[in-house]
Amino acid sequence: xxxxxxxxxxxxxxxxxxxxxxxxxxxxxxxxxxxxxxxxxxxxxxxxxxxxxxxxxxxxxxxxxxxxxxxxxxxxxxxxxxxxxxxxxxxxxxxxxxxxxxxxxxxxxxxxxxxxxxxxxxxxxxxxxxxxxxxxxxxxxxxxxxxxxxxxxxxxxxxxxxxxxxxxxxxxxxxxxxxxxxxxxxxxxxxxxxxxxxxxxxxxxxxxxxxxxxxxxxxxxxxxxxxxxxxxxxxxxxxxxxxxxxxxxxxxxxxxxxxxxxxxxxxxxxxxxxxxxxxxxxxxxxxxxxxxxxxxxxxxxx
Amino acid sequence: xxxxxxxxxxxxxxxxxxxxxxxxxxxxxxxxxxxxxxxxxxxxxxxxxxxxxxxxxxxxxxxxxxxxxxxxxxxxxxxxxxxxxxxxxxxxxxxxxxxxxxxxxxxxxxxxxxxxxxxxxxxxxxxxxxxxxxxxxxxxxxxxxxxxxxxxxxxxxxxxxxxxxxxxxxxxxxxxxxxxxxxxxxxxxxxxxxxxxxxxxxxxxxxxxxxxxxxxxxxxxxxxxxxxxxxxxxxxxxxxxxxxxxxxxxxxxxxxxxxxxxxxxxxxxxxx
Numbered sequence: 130x131x132x133x134x135x136x137x138x139x140x141x142x143x144x145x146x147x148x149x150x151x152x153x154x155x156x157x158x159x160x161x162x163x164x165x166x167x168x169x170x171x172x173x174x175x176x177x178x179x180x181x182x183x184x185x186x187x188x189x190x191x192x193x194x195x196x197x198x199x200x201x202x203x204x205x206x207x208x209x210x211x212x213x214x215x216x217x218x219x220x221x222x223x224x225x226x227x228x229x230x231x232x233x234x235x236x237x238x239x240x241x242x243x244x245x246x247x248x249x250x251x252x253x254x255x256x257x258x259x260x261x262x263x264x265x266x267x268x269x270x271x272x273x274x275x276x277x278x279x280x281x282x283x284x285x286x287x288x289x290x291x292x293x294x295x296x297x298x299x300x301x302x303x304x305x306x307x308x309x310x311x312x313x314x315x316x317x318x319x320x321x322x323x324x325x326x327x328x329x330x331x332x333x334x335x336x337x338x339x340x341x342x343x344x345x346x347x348x349x350x351x352x353x354x355x356x357x358x359x360x361x362x363x364x365x366x367x368x369x370x371x372x373x374x375x376x377x378x379x380x381x382x383x384x385x386x387x388x389x390x391x392x393x394x395x396x397x398x399x400x401x402x403x404x405x406x407x408x409x410x411x412x413x414x415x416x417x418x419x420x421x422x423x424x425x426x427x428x429x430x431x
Numbered sequence: 432x433x434x435x436x437x438x439x440x441x442x443x444x445x446x447x448x449x450x451x452x453x454x455x456x457x458x459x460x461x462x463x464x465x466x467x468x469x470x471x472x473x474x475x476x477x478x479x480x481x482x483x484x485x486x487x488x489x490x491x492x493x494x495x496x497x498x499x500x501x502x503x504x505x506x507x508x509x510x511x512x513x514x515x516x517x518x519x520x521x522x523x524x525x526x527x528x529x530x531x532x533x534x535x536x537x538x539x540x541x542x543x544x545x546x547x548x549x550x551x552x553x554x555x556x557x558x559x560x561x562x563x564x565x566x567x568x569x570x571x572x573x574x575x576x577x578x579x580x581x582x583x584x585x586x587x588x589x590x591x592x593x594x595x596x597x598x599x600x601x602x603x604x605x606x607x608x609x610x611x612x613x614x615x616x617x618x619x620x621x622x623x624x625x626x627x628x629x630x631x632x633x634x635x636x637x638x639x640x641x642x643x644x645x646x647x648x649x650x651x652x653x654x655x656x657x658x659x660x661x662x663x664x665x666x667x668x669x670x671x672x673x674x675x676x677x678x679x680x681x682x683x684x685x686x687x688x689x690x691x692x693x694x695x696x697x698x699x700x701x702x703x
């Protein structure tokens with residue numbers, strides 16, 4: 130019981146990070162119908178900007194202030210990355226055949242990985258645990274269920290970020306424009322919405338979310354390298370597909386599920402096969418629900 | 432006063448000339464109807480005017496006061512904003528996953544966005560945003576009332592019955608506050624009662640100062656409400672004049688009766 134509770138806590142924390150990345154995948158898919166394979170690498174760059182800012186500020190400011198600065202700077206710079214990636218690699222290919230932007234995305238992903246590898250080095254980078262300690266939820270048979278401050282911080286930040294994001298999408302003119310372009314880009318343009326600008330904004334927001342996920346990944350694990358974007362990206366992509374690609378609540382739900390599956394599988398079966406477990410569940414879900422858990426069934430109008 | 436001038440417009444798709452050297456003008460405060468058998472090029476002409484297609488040659492000019500604007504030179508999203516031209520579609524294109532009210536607010540995106548300092552102030556609810564949003568909701572409410580959709584404001588647009596979706600499309604186009612409204616077969620699929628309500632709606636839009644350009648097969652609607660009719664056949668203009676002149680025009684009658692387009696109601700049945 131206590132052990133299961135511990136896995137639940139770990140899984141939820143991990144799942145929230147996946148959920149944040151998955152939101153970016155699903156937004157971009159919704160609005161231009163392509164899988165942005167460079168998204169995982171924006172997450173990785175976010176983590177690197179986080180480590181640079183935290184290292185630079187360590188000893189100068191208080192820890193919470195430093196972390197806040199890392200989150201904000203990383204989100205801002207990665208928003209810029211997202212904007213540039215779309216401008217350079219995807220916009221020129223819009224209207225071209227479907228595979229072209231996909232290939233371009235894979236190329237962009239490799240480019241970003243190599244760029245960080247050469248500029249930051251191929252070695253792992255580590256930071257100490259900045260928010261040590263935590264609270265003990267319960268004790269049973271000598272096993273203490275720990276909820277660390279770090280986990281609380283990650284969950285709190287994720288919930289705040291998702292709340293702001295949900296507000297933007299559902300209540301503001303910007304969010305309405307994004308949803309309108311997603312449903313019918315040409316019609317939105319006819320009503321005076323600048324679709325290119327809306328798509329750019331989508332990339333900026335998605336990348337900023339990925340950057341914050343990157344910083345939290347860094348804080349949680351304490352170790353990053355230039356290759357973390359690949360695995361996290363694929364996991365988050367899986368989460369987006371599991372939840373129903375194009376659906377924002379689906380992305381968060383998918384992320385949480387992937388996090389939980391991973392934690393429970395690692396806790397009860399073997400750590401070595403945790404990824405296999407995640408992908409098997411994805412395959413099973415898609416067999417019975419091809420559009421994912423919360424995905425819409427696309428009805429093709431003739 | 433002229434609001435729209437189409438001059439020598441030609442649109443080719445590969446070897447097919449869908450619109451061939453068509454010129455006409457639409458006058459301000461009037462309802463101009465474009466009619467013609469199926470495949471005459473009416474919708475293609477509309478698509479050129481509203482920026483869906485870039486014409487192969489010719490020009491499309493709107494006149495706002497003393498200013499002339501070339502629509503064929505504007506990027507797609509500026510046609511609503513700068514050109515102040517709005518349109519509806521033959522096959523309805525609502526944002527079906529959004530609520531009825533949201534559909535109308537999206538149409539007012541530009542004004543709302545400008546008042547929010549491009550989103551930043553809007554998120555904080557500052558600046559002129561609140562006032563702008565109140566104004567946007569007022570305008571939306573006005574058109575919901577005009578189209579009889581006030582009770583359905585919070586329903587998803589896709590859940591409305593067909594006739595209501597048509598009216599919502601018109602309401603949405605009107606929320607962009609256009610000077611010229613282009614309607615592509617607004618009466619298609621409506622029953623006689625809905626069709627007569629549509630006539631009243633279009634006449635009230637005209638009374639409100641918006642000029643209309645109308646593609647319509649329902650001759651009852653065309654003859655009753657239009658001030659001016661342009662007839663196309665095989666991509667070329669074959670007649671242009673007042674409804675009474677068009678009804679007795681022999682070229683028009685033979686274009687309608689002389690072909691095997693069984694879908695088209697002959698003009699003879701159009702006498703109200």
